[in-house]
Amino acid sequence: MAYISLQNVFAVSSFWNDKGLEVEERFPRKDGTEGKTKYSVFFDQPHGIANGSKIEKLGGIAGVKARIYDPEDGEARAVADITINNPKVEGVSGGAPSAPATPAADLEQPF
Secondary structure: OEEEEEEEEEEEEEEOOOOEEEEEEEEEOOOOOEEEEEEEEEOOOOOOOOOOOEEEEEEEEEEEEEEEEOOOOOOOEEEEEEEEEEEEEEEEEOOOOOOOOOOHHHOOOOO
């Protein structure tokens, strides 16, 4: 079992009745463009984090699932979906509440 710890990520979209949250880690690439890594975070209860919010610290149990992505306008390629279960969240700022806030540190999500 691996634990993942992220800092300064951004909430992109909620799904699964606000029990799922897609977040982005943003970083500068060598060529000067902005790179992004996306993660799916799964909560046991609605998370209450609005799209566009900045999350100072986010950690939990990491999961990875490989799949083949076959876009209509391009060549099929292998990708990995990264998930975070049993998340602990600290320091959410920005955005407006999208669901009732729950203490994320007390939430559990099975694999």
